Every structure is written in C-alpha cells, then in structure tokens.
Amino acid sequence: MKKLVSLFLTLVVAASLTACGGSKADESAKEPAPVTEETKEAETPIEAEETSVSWEPTQEIRIIVCYKAGGQSDLFARKLAAIIEENKFLDTSFVVVNMAEGNTNDGISALMEADADGYTLMFHHNAFITLNTTGAINASYEDVDFICEALEQPFLIVANADSKYESAQDIIDDVKAGNTVPMGYSGFASPGHFALLNFLYQADIVDGIQQITYTGGSEAITAQLGGQIDLRSSNTGDSFSYIASGDIKPLVFMSGERHASYPDVETTADMGYGQAITLRSGLFAPKGTPEEVKAAIAEAVKKACETQEWQDFCYEQGAANTYASGEEFKAKFDSDKETIDTLVEVFAEQFGK
Amino acid sequence: MSAFFDALGIVFHLGTLLYILLGVAWGMIFGMIPGLSATLAIVVLIPITYGMEPIVGICMLLGVYIGGVSGGVISAVLLGMPGTPSSITTCYDGYPLAKSGLGEKALGIGAVSNLIGSIVGWIFLILFATQLSRLALKFGPFEYVAIIIFGIIAVVTLSGDSVLKSFLMAVLGLFFATIGSDPTYGTLRNTFGLDIISNGINTIPAMVGMFVIAHICKEVQHHSEKYALPKSKPVKGIMTKEEWKESIPNFLRSSIIGTAIGILPGIGGNLATFVCYDQAKKYDKHPETFGSGNIQGIIASETGNNAVIGGALIPMIALGIPGDTSTAALLGGLQIHDLTPGPLLFKLNPDLVYSVFISFMVAVVFMFVLLMGGKRFFPKILRIKKAFLLPTVLVLSLVGCYNLNYSMKDVWIAVLFGIFGYALSKWNFPMTPIVIGLILGKMLEKNLRLGLSQSGNSLLPLVTQPICIVFLAATVISILFAVKIKKKTIEMEEKS
Numbered sequence: 001m002k003k004l005v006s007l008f009l010t011l012v013v014a015a016s017l018t019a020c021g022g023s024k025a026d027e028s029a030k031e032p033a034p035v036t037e038e039t040k041e042a043e044t045p046i047e048a049e050e051t052s053v054s055w056e057p058t059q060e061i062r063i064i065v066c067y068k069a070g071g072q073s074d075l076f077a078r079k080l081a082a083i084i085e086e087n088k089f090l091d092t093s094f095v096v097v098n099m100a101e102g103n104t105n106d107g108i109s110a111l112m113e114a115d116a117d118g119y120t121l122m123f124h125h126n127a128f129i130t131l132n133t134t135g136a137i138n139a140s141y142e143d144v145d146f147i148c149e150a151l152e153q154p155f156l157i158v159a160n161a162d163s164k165y166e167s168a169q170d171i172i173d174d175v176k177a178g179n180t181v182p183m184g185y186s187g188f189a190s191p192g193h194f195a196l197l198n199f200l201y202q203a204d205i206v207d208g209i210q211q212i213t214y215t216g217g218s219e220a221i222t223a224q225l226g227g228q229i230d231l232r233s234s235n236t237g238d239s240f241s242y243i244a245s246g247d248i249k250p251l252v253f254m255s256g257e258r259h260a261s262y263p264d265v266e267t268t269a270d271m272g273y274g275q276a277i278t279l280r281s282g283l284f285a286p287k288g289t290p291e292e293v294k295a296a297i298a299e300a301v302k303k304a305c306e307t308q309e310w311q312d313f314c315y316e317q318g319a320a321n322t323y324a325s326g327e328e329f330k331a332k333f334d335s336d337k338e339t340i341d342t343l344v345e346v347f348a349e350q351f352g353k
Numbered sequence: 354m355s356a357f358f359d360a361l362g363i364v365f366h367l368g369t370l371l372y373i374l375l376g377v378a379w380g381m382i383f384g385m386i387p388g389l390s391a392t393l394a395i396v397v398l399i400p401i402t403y404g405m406e407p408i409v410g411i412c413m414l415l416g417v418y419i420g421g422v423s424g425g426v427i428s429a430v431l432l433g434m435p436g437t438p439s440s441i442t443t444c445y446d447g448y449p450l451a452k453s454g455l456g457e458k459a460l461g462i463g464a465v466s467n468l469i470g471s472i473v474g475w476i477f478l479i480l481f482a483t484q485l486s487r488l489a490l491k492f493g494p495f496e497y498v499a500i501i502i503f504g505i506i507a508v509v510t511l512s513g514d515s516v517l518k519s520f521l522m523a524v525l526g527l528f529f530a531t532i533g534s535d536p537t538y539g540t541l542r543n544t545f546g547l548d549i550i551s552n553g554i555n556t557i558p559a560m561v562g563m564f565v566i567a568h569i570c571k572e573v574q575h576h577s578e579k580y581a582l583p584k585s586k587p588v589k590g591i592m593t594k595e596e597w598k599e600s601i602p603n604f605l606r607s608s609i610i611g612t613a614i615g616i617l618p619g620i621g622g623n624l625a626t627f628v629c630y631d632q633a634k635k636y637d638k639h640p641e642t643f644g645s646g647n648i649q650g651i652i653a654s655e656t657g658n659n660a661v662i663g664g665a666l667i668p669m670i671a672l673g674i675p676g677d678t679s680t681a682a683l684l685g686g687l688q689i690h691d692l693t694p695g696p697l698l699f700k701l702n703p704d705l706v707y708s709v710f711i712s713f714m715v716a717v718v719f720m721f722v723l724l725m726g727g728k729r730f731f732p733k734i735l736r737i738k739k740a741f742l743l744p745t746v747l748v749l750s751l752v753g754c755y756n757l758n759y760s761m762k763d764v765w766i767a768v769l770f771g772i773f774g775y776a777l778s779k780w781n782f783p784m785t786p787i788v789i790g791l792i793l794g795k796m797l798e799k800n801l802r803l804g805l806s807q808s809g810n811s812l813l814p815l816v817t818q819p820i821c822i823v824f825l826a827a828t829v830i831s832i833l834f835a836v837k838i839k840k841k842t843i844e845m846e847e848k849s
Contacts, residue, residue, distance in 0.1 A: 103534055188539060218675060
C-alpha cells in the first residue's frame with residue numbers, strides 16, 4: 001500500500017510540474033505586478049480623453065526568443081524588456097523564454113499556439129521570411145500579428161587586417177579576373193546569408209564566390225581570426241569589437257546609409273546598388289490579438305526605444321535603433337520578401353529548388 | 354595598476370562577497386541535480402543581476418559557473434548519478450567508494466580536486482590568456498576532427514571489458530547524433546517521421562535517461578536495501594601522505610588536459626573529463642581497479658572538469674569567443690550589463706577583467722569551503738529512505754529536462770533512454786561510449802564538413818597539418834597502450 005501511495009504521489013507531482021508549463025526560469029524572474037488604487041485614479045483623467053481603453057497587463061508577459069541564451073536576439077529582447085520594466089512603460093514583469101530548437105520552428109509554433117491576449121509575444125526578425133521562403137519552416141509571417149519594429153542592424157563584409165582586399169571593388173575585380181574567392185558567412189538561409197547573396201547578385205559575381213557556411217557567429221569569427229578564411233559577411237555584433245581591436249577591417253556595409261560608427265566605410269548604396277537586406281527585429285503576437293493590446297505594447301516599446309539606455313546599447317552593438325509601427329514593419333517585410341523570392345530563384349541550386 | 358586595486362576594492366566588499374557566495378551555492382545546487390546544468394543556472398540568474406552593479410553581477414555569475422561545475426561531484430559520489438555530463442566519470446569510482454562507506458572521503462577528494470583543477474586553470478588564465486587564445490585560433494576544423502577522434506578512441510578503449518561492445522556503443526552514439534537537424538543546413542534527417550526526435554537527441558535528456566533513470570531502476574530492484582547509501586565513516590584529513598604523493602602526477606596531468614581542452618572554443622568540459630580519466634587509467638599501476646573505487650579516478654575527473662573553467666574563460670576574456678555553453682551565457686551576461694566582450698575588453702575595462710580574476714579565486718575558495726564543510730553532512734542528508742530520495746531525484750531531473758527547451762520531447766527522450774539504458778546494463782553493454790558519441794558526434798560532423806568545405810573537399814589537411822598529426826599519433830599510441838593493458842589483464846587472469 002505504502003509503495004502504491006508513494007508511486008501515485010510521484011506521478012501526481014511529475015504530472016503537475018510538467019502540465020503547468022512553468023519552469024524554474026519563470027518562477028525566479030517573477031515579480032509582483034500590483035495595480036494600486038492611486039495608479040487607477042491618476043490614470044482616469046487621461047483615459048477619459050482616449051477613444052479606446054488603454055490595455056493594462058495584469059500578469060507577467062512572456063517573450064519568446066527563437067535562439068539560445070547569450071545570442072544577439074536574446075540580448076536585445078532582454079534589454080528591451082528590462083528597460084520597459086524599469087521605467088514602467090508597461091506595469092508588469094517580463095520573462096524571456098529561449099526556444100532554440102527546431103530552427104525557430106518551436107518558438108514560432110509556441111507563439112501561434114498561445115492565447116492572443118498579449119501575454120505571449122515573440123522577439124524575432126526577418127529570418128521568419130528567409131526560412132519560410134527556403135522551405136525550412138512552414139509558418140509564414142502572415143500567420144502572426146506584427147506589433148512593432150525595435151531595431152535594424154546592417155550586415156557588412158569584413159576582411160582580415162592583412163588581407164589583400166581593400167574594398168568591395170577589389171573582390172569584384174578579382175572574381176571578374178577569373179578567380180574563385182572564398183567567403184564565409186554564418187547561418188544557412190538566414191538574413192545574413194541573404195544579405196550576402198543579394199550583394200553577389202547585385203555585383204554580378206554569383207558564380208565566382210565560394211560560399212563557406214558556418215553555424216554560428218563565434219565559429220565564423222574564430223575561423224577568420226585564425227586565418228582560415230579571409231573574407232566574411234557578418235552582422236555588426238560579430239564584427240565591431242574585432243574591427244575596433246584592429247583584427248579585421250570593414251570593406252563595405254550592405255545598407256542604404258553610412259554607419260554612424262564608421263562613416264568612412266562605403267555602403268552598397270554608394271556603389272550604386274539598390275535595396276540591401278538588413279536584419280530587422282521586432283515584436284510579434286499571435287494572430288487576432290486585440291488592437292488596444294497591440295497598441296499599448298507598441299507604445300511601451302516606442303518609449304523604450306527613445307530612452308538613452310536603448311540608444312547607447314544599440315550604438316554599442318552597431319545597431320540602428322529604428323522603431324517602426326506594426327504596419328510599417330510588415331510593409332518592410334513584404335518588400336524584403338520580394339527580394340528574397342528573387343534570390344531563391346537565382347540561387348535555386350543551393351536551396352534545392 | 355590602479356585598475357587592479359579598484360578591482361580588489363570591488364570584490365572585497367561585503368556585498369559582493371555575499372553575492373559570490375550565493376552564486377556559488379546556487380550553482381552547486383544546479384550542478385548537483387541531474388538535468389539542471391551550470392549553463393541553466395547562469396541563464397536563470399542573469400535577469401536577477403540586472404539591478405546590480407555590472408561588475409558585481411558578473412562576479413556573481415562567475416561564482417554560479419564555478420559552483421555549477423563543482424556541484425556535480427556531490428550527486429556523482431553519493432547517488433551514483435552525474436549532476437552534469439562532466440561528472441559522469443566521477444560516478445565510476447566515487448559511487449563505489451560511497452557504497453563501501455567512504456563517501457565522506459570521496460567528497461573530500463573531490464573538493465580538493467576541484468580546488469587544484471580550478472587553480473591551475475586560473476593560473477593559465479591570468480598569465481597567458483592572450484597568448485593561449487591566439488594559439489587556440491590555430492586550431493581549425495580538421496584539428497578539431499583529430500582531437501575528437503582521439504577523444505572517442507580514448508573512451509572506447511577505456512570502457513568496460515569488451516572493446517568491441519564499447520566500439521559498437523560509440524558508433525550507436527554517433528548515429529544518435531545525426532538524428533535531427535543537419536548542423537549546416539538545418540534540414541531534418543533520420544527522424545523516421547517521429548515527432549519526438551524531430552529536435553534531435555539532446556545530451557542532457559539522454560544522460561538523465563541512461564545514468565539517472567536506469568540507475569534508479571537498478572536501485573529499485575534491490576528493494577531489500579532501504580537506504581541508497583550505507584553510513585559514511587568519518588575521515589581525518591582528506592588523503593594519506595602516500596595517497597597525496599601518488600596523486601601529484603594525476604593532478605598535474607588532468608589540470609593541464611582540462612585547461613587545454615577548455616581553451617578550444619566549442620569543445621567544452623564533457624570531453625575533458627573522459628580524456629583525463631582515460632589517461633589516468635592508462636598511467637596507473639593498477640588500471641583494472643578503475644571503476645571500483647580507485648581515488649585516482651575521482652581526482653582525474655574532478656580536476657579535469659574544473660580546469661576546464663579557467664581554460665574556457667581564456668578565449669572568452671581575450672577574444673570574446675565562448676569556450677563552452679556556460680561561457681556563452683556569461684558573454685550574454687556581460688553584454689546585458691553593457692560590457693562589450695572582445696579583444697579590447699582588457700584595454701577598455703581592466704577593472705572588469707581584474708575583478709573576474711580575483712572573484713574567480715574567491716568563488717573557488719567558497720566552493721572548497723562549502724564542499725569541505727558539507728562533506729560530513731551531505732551523506733547524512735542523503736541518507737533518506739530510497740523510497741523518498743529516488744522519486745525526488747527522478748522528478749527534479751525530468752523537470753530539468755523539460756526546462757531545457759520547454760518541450761515535453763526532452764522528457765520523453767529521457768524516459769526512453771532510461772529504458773534503453775536499463776536494458777543495456779542488463780546485457781552488460783557500457784553506456785559511456787553512447788554519451789560520448791552523442792556529445793562529440795555533432796561536433797565531429799560539423800567540423801568535418803566545415804573542413805572539407807574550406808579545403809575544397811580534400812581530406813589531405815587531416816593528415817598533413819601538424820596539430821592533426823600530433824593528435825592522430827596520440828590516438829594510435831592510445832590504442833597500443835590499451836592493447837598492452839588488455840594483454841596484461843589477460844595474463845593476470847590466466848595466472849589466477
């Protein structure tokens with residue numbers, strides 16, 4: 001009898017722990033989210049002026065990140081959440097949940113399955129487009145709601161400090177002279193990959209470049225610093241600190257404007273090329289989330305993006321802080337998709353199409 | 354120089370010291386429980402460090418890392434279950450010692466090994482970080498392939514009685530590593546259409562299954578024994594003078610191996626402990642006693658896995674490149690606190706770097722004190738009836754598996770591997786090679802393909818590049834050594 005009871009109790013505990021869907025991470029990061037009498041009274045006069053009721057969260061908001069802890073997306077999501085919490089732009093606490101499995105599939109599925117009540121969000125970027133177009137994931141950005149964009153990061157081509165290439169034109173000339181030039185990048189079918197492909201397409205050197213795929217930024221950095229590759233297409237986070245230390249040099253930014261930190265380095269726009277692919281990150285919500293919920297969250301993010309703390313953080317990470325509304329964010333995604341569709345056709349072999 | 358004194362001031366402040374102590378304790382709890390790891394302990398604590406001064410926050414996270422790696426010895430010795438993959442080899446000799454009533458002694462030895470391993474890693478960190486990290490960059494994908502081959506052969510030759518069985522299990526482990534997403538392109542493969550393994554087989558659920566669940570099943574079989582552990586005999590001091598003397602080469606060798614492997618970005622502590630254990634066994638006068646309570650086994654394992662910490666911090670501090678998953682999380686922690694890692698870290702934030710160096714030692718001292726102080730009490734605490742102890746460990750481990758990716762798949766994988774592991778042990782197949790195949794398989798494939806991609810599909814660099822040749826030669830020597838030991842064992846058996 002005793003054995004049966006203990007077995008039963010174990011099963012009950014195990015079942016309840018897994019069923020509640022919570023985790024130690026949630027528990028430890030939880031803070032009470034009080035809505036006091038005073039706050040309610042103070043808000044009434046302002047509320048009366050607005051046409052719609054301003055949404056106030058009553059529980060913790062979960063932000064899903066489809067990448068591992070310590071990665072770029074994770075970092076920005078956590079920073080954004082911390083700023084919003086500290087300044088009480090939304091009177092609640094946030095917990096960032098890393099779901100790195102399934103090549104972003106798991107994270108996106110978790111978002112789509114969550115209730116459209118504003119308590120589950122996802123911080124993601126245009127990998128959503130690239131992975132869907134190449135068939136790596138089934139979900140499309142049309143299946144979710146856009147809340148707002150929080151930042152953009154350009155990609156750039158960097159070379160070893162002692163490289164024979166001094167500019168992007170040198171690379172192009174070398175290819176046109178009949179040589180095959182190896183170039184590394186990290187993340188197959190990622191926005192960074194497509195930024196590179198876009199450049200190759202625009203510069204008409206599609207066949208002359210030997211693309212070397214690395215799984216993550218650290219791997220690509222290690223290979224370049226160790227002299228295994230000379231050229232690499234990178235995001236700002238994986239290159240700026242090494243440019244500053246003099247280990248590598250930037251050849252060209254794949255963007256429309258000169259970068260604030262490196263105004264002397266040319267851009268693909270300077271070279272006469274059209275729209276580049278940049279990394280656009282923002283917040284998403286399950287489809288059908290109410291408008292006032294989305295508006296309240298977007299407002300909080302907008303205020304966070306205007307803080308000095310966020311601006312400084314973005315500057316350090318080489319990002320351009322670009323708050324954009326949900327509609328504008330989606331429009332940018334639509335425009336990116338057109339470019340990406342073309343590129344998948346051009347590089348059909350690589351993507352198994 | 355003033356930065357150094359600033360750092361001293363920051364670290365030796367009562368508040369900071371308290372945070373470091375809490376961090377070490379927190380890490381040790383996570384390290385103790387199978388399924389929860391040092392990396393998780395760090396990730397969970399990062400948001401909590403927001404309100405702190407950046408440097409204090411980082412010192413605390415460092416304490417968590419050290420505690421997390423060191424805590425594994427407690428469960429490995431007293432429960433026979435590894436708290437983290439890097440304590441798997443500690444179970445082999447730690448648990449038999451505990452079973453014969455020498456649990457306290459084993460914990461003491463573990464504590465000292467942790468201490469010495471950490472210190473040696475630390476010395477390399479503070480003296481040679483820059484030079485060693487640049488050296489580590491010379492290791493390209495083919496060099497990694499050579500090291501991994503060495504590691505796999507090391508494990509195959511050391512496990513169990515039958516090399517054939519070990520080899521088969523290693524190959525099985527390698528196969529398991531191919532299930533899931535292709536490392537380069539992300540396409541799914543070998544999932545047989547099953548959703549459960551669509552994310553591949555993660556190391557921790559597999560380890561929890563084979564070493565925790567299967568172990569619990571075995572313990573439940575001996576239901577006549579009420580307690581998992583016999584009463585532990587109190588021990589004066591840690592080891593006898595002769596034991597200390599005997600252990601010196603082992604301490605040194607394991608520390609250096611641990612540090613060296615830790616420095617190579619991406620490989621991490623798991624491989625280090627297996628190589629250390631293997632080498633210790635090969636150089637021991639009585640290799641056949643390994644696995645039944647030879648203290649050298651504990652020393653090799655625990656010294657190795659702590660030396661990895663110092664090693665893994667080297668590329669992190671010097672280059673901003675993580676040595677393993679825990680340092681990757683630490684890097685994230687640095688960036689959240691607006692400290693930019695990279696080659697200029699030392700120049701731009703010398704006070705941070707010095708604080709890391711100083712708080713590392715502080716955390717190591719705290720860890721040692723906690724372990725030495727606790728070694729008498731942990732056995733007593735864990736002398737709960739098996740009926741209460743084992744289900745608790747089971748539930749905590751399964752929760753830990755779920756917590757990895759918030760996915761039930763990992764929990765089911767743990768259960769399946771539990772059944773599988775139990776079956777294996779009944780038929781006398783060693784489980785370690787599967788784990789090592791699983792852990793190293795992914796890295797092996799990734800590096801092999803990367804190397805081929807860089808060399809234009811040529812395997813030539815694998816046998817012509819100097820570092821590769823060194824490790825391949827070491828592999829051959831390792832095989833010869835193992836054959837020699839095998840012959841010796843057969844001779845001894847024939848004599849008796």
